[in-house]
Amino acid sequence: DSVFASIVQAPEDPILGVTVAYNKDPSPNKLNLGVGAYRTEEGKPLVLNVVRKAEQLLVNDQSRVKEYLPILGLAEFNKLSAKLILGNDSPAIQENRVATAQCLSGTGSLRVGAEFLAKHYHQRTIYIPQPSWGNHVKVFTMAGLSVKNYRYYDPTTRGLNFQGLLEDLGAAPAGAIVLLHACAHNPTGVDPTVEEWEQIRQSMRSKGLLPFFDSAYQGFASGSLDADAQPVRMFVADGGECFIAQSYAKNMGLYGERVGALSIVCKAADVASRVESQLKLVIRPMYSNPPIHGASIAMTILKNSDMYNEWKIELKAMADRIISMRKQLFDALSAKGTPGDWSHIIKQIGMFTFTGLNSDQVAFMTKEYHIYMTSDGRISMAGLSSKTVPHLADAIHAAVT
Numbered sequence: 001d002s003v004f005a006s007i008v009q010a011p012e013d014p015i016l017g018v019t020v021a022y023n024k025d026p027s028p029n030k031l032n033l034g035v036g037a038y039r040t041e042e043g044k045p046l047v048l049n050v051v052r053k054a055e056q057l058l059v060n061d062q063s064r065v066k067e068y069l070p071i072l073g074l075a076e077f078n079k080l081s082a083k084l085i086l087g088n089d090s091p092a093i094q095e096n097r098v099a100t101a102q103c104l105s106g107t108g109s110l111r112v113g114a115e116f117l118a119k120h121y122h123q124r125t126i127y128i129p130q131p132s133w134g135n136h137v138k139v140f141t142m143a144g145l146s147v148k149n150y151r152y153y154d155p156t157t158r159g160l161n162f163q164g165l166l167e168d169l170g171a172a173p174a175g176a177i178v179l180l181h182a183c184a185h186n187p188t189g190v191d192p193t194v195e196e197w198e199q200i201r202q203s204m205r206s207k208g209l210l211p212f213f214d215s216a217y218q219g220f221a222s223g224s225l226d227a228d229a230q231p232v233r234m235f236v237a238d239g240g241e242c243f244i245a246q247s248y249a250k251n252m253g254l255y256g257e258r259v260g261a262l263s264i265v266c267k268a269a270d271v272a273s274r275v276e277s278q279l280k281l282v283i284r285p286m287y288s289n290p291p292i293h294g295a296s297i298a299m300t301i302l303k304n305s306d307m308y309n310e311w312k313i314e315l316k317a318m319a320d321r322i323i324s325m326r327k328q329l330f331d332a333l334s335a336k337g338t339p340g341d342w343s344h345i346i347k348q349i350g351m352f353t354f355t356g357l358n359s360d361q362v363a364f365m366t367k368e369y370h371i372y373m374t375s376d377g378r379i380s381m382a383g384l385s386s387k388t389v390p391h392l393a394d395a396i397h398a399a400v401t
């Protein structure tokens with residue numbers, strides 16, 4: 001018999017498995033609020049107009065070939081990605097202190113950064129928020145880091161457990177790596193305020209903790225690329241070092257193109273160039289070099305000011321639609337007099353609302369109302385439309401009364 005006869009069936013991914021269950025449901029009014037992918041008011045995936053335009057330019061450009069990219073990817077894409085998150089006037093960029101590699105979207109950027117740290121950094125412990133994106137633990141563990149948690153979400157206030165966060169980071173060993181969601185925390189939608197970020201920065205720098213920013217939603221939380229990059233820029237402004245993983249999946253809608261970048265901000269230019277050379281040794285045996293198409297689309301948009309501005313308008317429209325879904329859901333529950341305080345729905349930001357519904361209530365909503373969402377009570381607001389808000393409000397109302 002097969003040499004793999006003893007292999008057992010793996011469980012479905014907690015997030016992607018929701019879509020598998022949704023697809024199997026024959027109900028006409030089923031609603032998928034699971035995976036964090038933007039949907040229009042009509043419930044359809046969105047390809048940004050500016051992305052279509054960029055693709056058209058690429059297709060029409062007869063000079064383009066399909067040669068291998070360098071190990072670190074498209075150099076101009078890397079420069080433009082660093083500028084996007086660090087700001088055009090970033091001293092770190094001007095002083096050539098940033099090593100950037102085009103990676104396979106956010107996940108690939110996190111993984112390459114983790115493998116680099118496991119190979120070159122003296123501390124192998126990474127602290128991630130409790131809760132965090134479900135894939136974080138696996139990405140870092142697979143890279144050989146040991147994962148610990150720092151308190152982040154307070155279920156009683158459905159807000160930030162700021163004291164717990166400071167205590168846990170204060171108790172971390174000197175030099176420990178700390179994963180920080182740059183904006184729009186997944187799954188809670190709870191972000192520190194600017195003042196709280198400043199306190200976090202001071203505390204981390206005083207202990208020499210190494211920040212690893214995960215920026216998967218820049219521009220998606222507030223609608224402003226600069227506002228959503230503020231926390232990252234505060235840390236980089238102090239001259240310290242940090243890792244930044246960027247994803248263009250959500251804010252450019254390039255999900256399946258796997259477009260992202262890892263930037264390592266170093267204290268000196270010669271360090272950055274040596275770090276960059278070592279990044280190549282991590283990437284070469286992993287996937288050799290990154291895919292050309294998606295990064296070419298992103299680069300075309302980022303380098304052309306008209307297209308960049310068009311992108312900003314479309315990005316804000318997506319963020320605004322999500323914010324209006326928050327308001328509509330909150331208003332619908334208020335109108336129904338649904339028991340409980342639902343103000344967190346409009347206080348939280350980004351793609352997700354951490355409803356506070358428990359797994360039994362989620363299971364009830366799936367069974368009775370065909371609402372598909374992760375069992376931790378997270379709903380992707382992008383999956384809602386004005387037409388479907390009443391159905392969700394009915395389900396939540398029934399689940400809590």
Ligand SMILES: Cc1ncc(COP(=O)(O)O)c(CNOCC(=O)O)c1O
Pocket residue numbers: 015034035036037104105106107108133181186214216247248249255260
């Ligand atoms: C915080 C965070 N980091 C990184 C990523 C990585 O995304 P990608 O590798 O697609 O760029 C994601 C994407 N999340 O996927 C949607 C969901 O949670 O339902 C993310 O949320």
